[in-house]
Amino acid sequence: MSEIIKPKRTIIPFGPQHPVLPEPIHIDLVMEDETVVDAIPSVGFIHRGLEKLVEKKDYNEMVYVAERICGICSFMHGMGYCEAVEHIMDVEIPDRAKYLRTIWCEFSRLHSHLLWLGLLADGFGFEALFNECWRIREKVLDMVELTTGGRLISSVNKVGGLIKDVTPEMLKAMKETVIQVEKELKPVANTFLNDYSVKSRLCGSGILTKEEAIALGACGPMMRASGIEVDLRKTGYAAYDNIDFDIITSNDCDGYARCAVRIGELFQSVEIVRQAIDKIPDSEEVSVKLKGNPKGEFLMRLEQPRGEAFYYVEANGTKFIDRFRVRTPTFANLAPLIHTLKGAPFADVPLLVLTIDPCISCTER
Amino acid sequence: MKSFHKSPWLIHYDASSCNGCDIEVLACTMPRYDVERFGIINTGNPMHADIFCVTGGVNTQNAPIVKQIYDQIPEPKVVLAVGTCACTGGIFKECYNILGGVDQVIPVDVYVPGCAARPESIIDGVVKALALYQEKHDKMVQEGRGLPEDPSLDEDNDVDENASNDDNSSDENASDEENAS
Ligand code: SF4
Numbered sequence: 358m359s360e361i362i363k364p365k366r367t368i369i370p371f372g373p374q375h376p377v378l379p380e381p382i383h384i385d386l387v388m389e390d391e392t393v394v395d396a397i398p399s400v401g402f403i404h405r406g407l408e409k410l411v412e413k414k415d416y417n418e419m420v421y422v423a424e425r426i427c428g429i430c431s432f433m434h435g436m437g438y439c440e441a442v443e444h445i446m447d448v449e450i451p452d453r454a455k456y457l458r459t460i461w462c463e464f465s466r467l468h469s470h471l472l473w474l475g476l477l478a479d480g481f482g483f484e485a486l487f488n489e490c491w492r493i494r495e496k497v498l499d500m501v502e503l504t505t506g507g508r509l510i511s512s513v514n515k516v517g518g519l520i521k522d523v524t525p526e527m528l529k530a531m532k533e534t535v536i537q538v539e540k541e542l543k544p545v546a547n548t549f550l551n552d553y554s555v556k557s558r559l560c561g562s563g564i565l566t567k568e569e570a571i572a573l574g575a576c577g578p579m580m581r582a583s584g585i586e587v588d589l590r591k592t593g594y595a596a597y598d599n600i601d602f603d604i605i606t607s608n609d610c611d612g613y614a615r616c617a618v619r620i621g622e623l624f625q626s627v628e629i630v631r632q633a634i635d636k637i638p639d640s641e642e643v644s645v646k647l648k649g650n651p652k653g654e655f656l657m658r659l660e661q662p663r664g665e666a667f668y669y670v671e672a673n674g675t676k677f678i679d680r681f682r683v684r685t686p687t688f689a690n691l692a693p694l695i696h697t698l699k700g701a702p703f704a705d706v707p708l709l710v711l712t713i714d715p716c717i718s719c720t721e722r
Numbered sequence: 723m724k725s726f727h728k729s730p731w732l733i734h735y736d737a738s739s740c741n742g743c744d745i746e747v748l749a750c751t752m753p754r755y756d757v758e759r760f761g762i763i764n765t766g767n768p769m770h771a772d773i774f775c776v777t778g779g780v781n782t783q784n785a786p787i788v789k790q791i792y793d794q795i796p797e798p799k800v801v802l803a804v805g806t807c808a809c810t811g812g813i814f815k816e817c818y819n820i821l822g823g824v825d826q827v828i829p830v831d832v833y834v835p836g837c838a839a840r841p842e843s844i845i846d847g848v849v850k851a852l853a854l855y856q857e858k859h860d861k862m863v864q865e866g867r868g869l870p871e872d873p874s875l876d877e878d879n880d881v882d883e884n885a886s887n888d889d890n891s892s893d894e895n896a897s898d899e900e901n902a903s
Binding site for chain 1 (some may be wrong): 734735736738739740741742743744745746748749752765766768772778779781783784785787789799813814816817818819820837840864
């Protein structure tokens, strides 16, 4: 009898081409009526195999390849790789370069989180909010373009420092921009956090408890939204050791908490940029001369907008390094995503996929 | 059906790009560049689309999907390769998994270089694509594959239809402008 009543299972393919996803990922959703009982991801649509390019590009050229792991957090990828090689070669870059890297990192975080907020608003059909987030994001990108020369792929990092310095006027403009962005963010943040329609979609969706987050190895805002205080910026790479900030967490463990944590981080980024611009030292040079080729290995960890990323570099003393390995945050967040999908109604699937802030091109490289 | 070459619907697909070009395609529809004011809409359904924006150098696993989406778009259609990767494979050309450009898989009409391609140049590409779109449409009409034969419509549009059949697109644009003014 029970077998007759038991609802039939259907498999619904989600992706690779799907309106809410700017990038292709394929998930087979096993459904019982309207509820997802299992989700089977399959990846590989954007695998380019760029780690193997180390055989063809020397360690200086690899910076540009590393930057193109992902267009959104491009600056941090380039920086992660450079810091790894700098550690191997045992070079200390000038303080000014460290501060500038910090500032640009936070600009990347600002534009990445704004992009995500917009996509989230689009995911639950709030078009006006989507457009508003992206409008503010353009201001951030303008500043990145003014100071680095590129909107997304900035290419200012090099092994041993930076390619160019910024002028005092640029610093001033940067500071004004973040203050302006902060002002414009406030009403947007208010809508995200207090609007009835936003809350009705986000509150209680995709619960990931603290224990589950640890067991499944979540990272970044996903982890902090489950109440775990981990932020690799506290390890003090670049100039973060001279900057005063608190880790933003939430104990709600749901989609709303993830949104709240990211919004908190937006304001935090603004604050970090302000502090960094106030403290930035003057110096003639923003890079140091390199001697010889790298030999040795190093594992560099840093906090991307989406969570912890690590860059492993093994060099053998020639121009070409032996192995370059990247682990990116979305990869770590895929297991928690599959967990939160189970038991969710079908209509929530796009939203839940979005709450981890998926960056597929990082994941597959 | 004269106005549809002015407000095409786009479909965007990421065929192994680094994401940089994708978000620039999305940025085109945002308030700063706002192509939606021209009626250009970013749709998620290939069957509603006229222009196919592809980013990235296409890897082996993605190639069948690019082909499938291309086949699903109704004729006439224009393909826009956005970004250096989509044009030639770009920095990833030497990767073992990259086929090297969208034109290895489907015919490409407009190439938009740049890494990442700027929204301005993408919009420029779309404008170029529109002219091609009109050309393709006219050709279809000439071959008798265009509009379905509908006698009731013919009565009203007889003169217009013939004009657009025989003349080239620039003439039609001109007559459009006359109508508008
Ligand atoms: S052209 Fe550049 S920005 Fe665009 S997908 Fe390729 S590497 Fe990324």
